[in-house]
Amino acid sequence: MKCYVVGLGPGAFSQMTPRAMQAIEESDVLAGYTVYVDLIKDHFPGKEVLSTPMKREVERCKLAVERAAAGSTVAMVCSGDAGVYGMAGLIYEVAQDYPPIEIEVIPGITAASAGAAVLGAPLIHDFAVISLSDLLTPWQRIEQRLALAAEGDFVICLYNPASKKRSDYLQKACDIVLRHRSAETVCGLVRNIGRAGEESSVLSLADLRETQVDMFTTVYIGNSQTCNLRGKMVTPRGYRID
Amino acid sequence: MKCYVVGLGPGAFSQMTPRAMQAIEESDVLAGYTVYVDLIKDHFPGKEVLSTPMKREVERCKLAVERAAAGSTVAMVCSGDAGVYGMAGLIYEVAQDYPPIEIEVIPGITAASAGAAVLGAPLIHDFAVISLSDLLTPWQRIEQRLALAAEGDFVICLYNPASKKRSDYLQKACDIVLRHRSAETVCGLVRNIGRAGEESSVLSLADLRETQVDMFTTVYIGNSQTCNLRGKMVTPRGYRID
Missing domain, CATH: 3.40.1010.10 (Tetrapyrrole methylase, N-terminal domain)
Structure with missing residues (x-):
């Protein structure tokens, strides 16, 4: 029961x-x-x-x-x-x-948290989680959410960034974000999180746009403050360090 | 080291x-x-x-x-x-x-996931996580993010919804969301998640606006599709069930 x-x-x-x-x-x-x-x-x-x-x-x-x-x-x-x-x-x-x-x-640890830990600390400030799968959601709605999240300077975490039928969706998503954020925005990718063959990279939004990903990948697009610190993707909360 | x-x-x-x-x-x-x-x-x-x-x-x-x-x-x-x-x-x-x-x-299980499990399944579709603390973030920026997340029909999860000095911030946040969403929008609250004294409730956005919360509470505002199913807060992903 x-x-x-x-x-x-x-x-x-x-x-x-x-x-x-x-x-x-x-x-x-x-x-x-x-x-x-x-x-x-x-x-x-x-x-x-x-x-x-x-x-x-x-x-x-x-x-x-x-x-x-x-x-x-x-x-x-x-x-x-x-x-x-x-x-x-x-x-x-x-x-x-x-x-x-x-x-x-x-509850379990979701990919957003697990992948963030691999990349560094990208989700330290406000973030939006968006799935790029249009199987159950109209693509227009997904595009609208990407545009609004980009405008609001949210860190953006993308689930289901691609599949065999949707090989150019991440590129389209990057183009929408690029209307609001610089091409140098720090981004990250993690594939096979916590599994054999785990791999990750920290790269610019311009480079992310040119990257082919698969359905086992979680993608992070930093906000305007996110930085690359010794190869790690880190979003500051805003503390004064000195 | x-x-x-x-x-x-x-x-x-x-x-x-x-x-x-x-x-x-x-x-x-x-x-x-x-x-x-x-x-x-x-x-x-x-x-x-x-x-x-x-x-x-x-x-x-x-x-x-x-x-x-x-x-x-x-x-x-x-x-x-x-x-x-x-x-x-x-x-x-x-x-x-x-x-x-x-x-x-x-990584650990963050409050968004843990509280969602208590309430039902509010985070089944795209969501935005926003902290209402303005200690390190200008309030204007927080208001902008609330408005954009509301416009994009994201489920919204609020961290730090109040403190002694910020007793009316949740009310202000609800007012912003109410510009885009109906007063009947299904919302939820969880206090002391996973600890002694855990309590939760599922309520309308209109009622959430009138609720006093503290810093141990995580708040969920449903999207336009979120429903109250036998007292649980559930956001459909969009599957056809029949």
């Missing part, structure tokens, strides 16, 4: 909280996107596994809620934080069509 | 990652704001403790960097995520005045 929605954090077990571990331990059923379930299922033997491939999110959440409504304790797992572009929202939405079940979201 | 900047997460040990635990274990010196250091120091016996009171951030970071430069391994601890309005940035800035030391930021 309970569905946990569990954020696994940025990949490695060392960044999964004890509370997340415990929720999975308590559960009878381990549900989620096949790739994430496969990453962890051997560490939690004896669970029934309910996994579905990418783009089957509604089906995945319905299966999980159905099992919880039928009396099981279910852990729906997500990469990063289940509450940031994750399954937490869809679980609540889907659950409206079933008798009430208990839902508990267990 | 190393300074870890460690995010402790939202209060309870159960939400601190193994990697954060390990960094503190490895350190000779435990540094931070007195309140946070006192919360954890008994769990890490044998460490030298360097704590400074609130508003002594620069001094605190200089002490930590000096000790690391002198050969110690130092853990500078912060509540939530050290990289979101935390000490990670200041440590990098201060370190520029010393011989190079190794700095490693260990």
Whole structure:
């Protein structure tokens, strides 16, 4: 009668909280996107596994809620934080069509935080998180948000900056930001955060515009104060240091 | 010769990652704001403790960097995520005045994620994080960011929504958002996230405007699609459920 929605954090077990571990331990059923379930299922033997491939999110959440409504304790797992572009929202939405079940979201470290730690400290001041995926959001709306965030001098963190079908979206996003910010604005990229093959770079907005990224990359565009300190991307909060 | 900047997460040990635990274990010196250091120091016996009171951030970071430069391994601890309005940035800035030391930021769960999990799933779509503290940022800049985030229909998460000297800032912020969003917009509050006395509520923007909050509260203002589902604050990503 309970569905946990569990954020696994940025990949490695060392960044999964004890509370997340415990929720999975308590559960009878381990549900989620096949790739994430496969990453962890051997560490939690004896669970029934309910996994579905990418783009089957509604089906995945319905299966999980159905099992919880039928009396099981279910852990729906997500990469990063289940509450940031994750399954937490869809679980609540889907659950409206079933008798009430208990839902508990267990937060995890989202890519914005995890990637920021790799790059230095880009998110020390106000920031906007924007997904460049237009599967569920009109591109026009995404462009509007980019323009307003750029105008407001927010640090901008981009999720889903590209996919096979959207290879030029990051370039388009950079062009919008360039209307408000200099080409020298300090930016950063992190790929495979917390996983094997993690790589990162700190570069200018002009160079970011010319960079090809993939869906495993998180992108950071600094505000007007963000600097490159010995190769790290750092946004000052505004303290006087002398 | 190393300074870890460690995010402790939202209060309870159960939400601190193994990697954060390990960094503190490895350190000779435990540094931070007195309140946070006192919360954890008994769990890490044998460490030298360097704590400074609130508003002594620069001094605190200089002490930590000096000790690391002198050969110690130092853990500078912060509540939530050290990289979101935390000490990670200041440590990098201060370190520029010393011989190079190794700095490693260990991310933690920031209040935005932790509070969202308590309320339901408010951050499932694009969001802006804004601090209402004008100690280091001109209020005019904060107002501009609020207006642009509201215009862009971002979910808005407010840190530092009030203090003794700033009792009407949340009201002012709501008035700015109300120019772009309806008074019925679904909002949420979480106080003492992950700590004793945690409390939360889901309420309208009109009611939020009339609510007194304190500095231990994180505030969420939904976008135009955010709904109240059986008392939970949920922002849809846009999936078709039927």
